Amino acid sequence: MTSLPVLMYHRVGTPPAGSKLADLWVSPSKLRAQLDYVKAGGWSPMLFSELRKALTGGAHLPRKPLLVTFDDGYANNYESGFPILKELGVKAGIFLVHETLGRHNAWHDPSGEPWIPMMNLAQAREMQESGLVEFGSHTMRHPRLTKVSAEEARWEIAESKRRLEADLGREVRAFAYPYGAGARREDLRRMVEEAGYSFDFGTRPGASRLPWVFASEAFRRIFVPGGAPLWRFKLSLALAPWRR
Numbered sequence: 001m002t003s004l005p006v007l008m009y010h011r012v013g014t015p016p017a018g019s020k021l022a023d024l025w026v027s028p029s030k031l032r033a034q035l036d037y038v039k040a041g042g043w044s045p046m047l048f049s050e051l052r053k054a055l056t057g058g059a060h061l062p063r064k065p066l067l068v069t070f071d072d073g074y075a076n077n078y079e080s081g082f083p084i085l086k087e088l089g090v091k092a093g094i095f096l097v098h099e100t101l102g103r104h105n106a107w108h109d110p111s112g113e114p115w116i117p118m119m120n121l122a123q124a125r126e127m128q129e130s131g132l133v134e135f136g137s138h139t140m141r142h143p144r145l146t147k148v149s150a151e152e153a154r155w156e157i158a159e160s161k162r163r164l165e166a167d168l169g170r171e172v173r174a175f176a177y178p179y180g181a182g183a184r185r186e187d188l189r190r191m192v193e194e195a196g197y198s199f200d201f202g203t204r205p206g207a208s209r210l211p212w213v214f215a216s217e218a219f220r221r222i223f224v225p226g227g228a229p230l231w232r233f234k235l236s237l238a239l240a241p242w243r244r
């Protein structure tokens with residue numbers, strides 16, 4: 001059985017004072033150690049486009065495929081994460097919230113979670129040109145798709161794809177549901193497929209089986225809490241295929 005572990009990261013660095021979401025921050029040294037372990041363990045981090053080719057029969061899957069993903073598109077992904085990807089030669093996918101590009105995480109209430117800068121388009125393009133990073137959509141504004149109207153959800157899903165493709169000059173094939181909300185709703189998943197995405201990603205823990213087809217389920221992901229020691233990271237990766 002081949003399964004696909006998908007690592008889910010958010011922010012690279014040290015949490016600011018007052019952050020209630022400290023577990024969403026991974027320090028550069030922990031990220032480096034985790035990705036080093038991935039490489040040493042023989043996993044092959046893939047780009048979305050490579051996975052697509054492998055699933056449609058145009059290329060072979062590596063023996064131990066894996067995806068490294070970052071949600072939201074924080075500037076610290078570029079400033080502190082990208083240097084590590086380059087240093088180790090690790091490929092990754094980043095899910096962008098289109099309206100926040102070059103701005104801040106406006107979907108958080110700043111009284112509870114400080115605003116921090118999001119990457120801008122020039123930084124995204126530079127990462128894309130390195131050949132190590134591809135981008136997916138994480139909607140226009142990061143709503144909980146299960147709480148908005150169908151019309152609004154469709155716009156969040158389809159418009160973000162159109163805009164990102166225009167801005168990046170590449171097809172955008174991957175979609176991640178904000179908060180994982182909608183990843184188990186058939187109507188929302190159908191909208192994602194109809195918008196032309198090849199893959200969708202939720203937050204349900206585990207690793208999805210390959211070969212994968214859209215009709216099965218949104219890809220599961222492995223959340224790595226920022227404070228977790230390396231042994232726990234290793235354990236999550238080892239156990240992911242067995243979670244049901």
Ligand SMILES: [Zn+2]
Binds near residue numbers: 072142
């Ligand atoms: Zn998000």
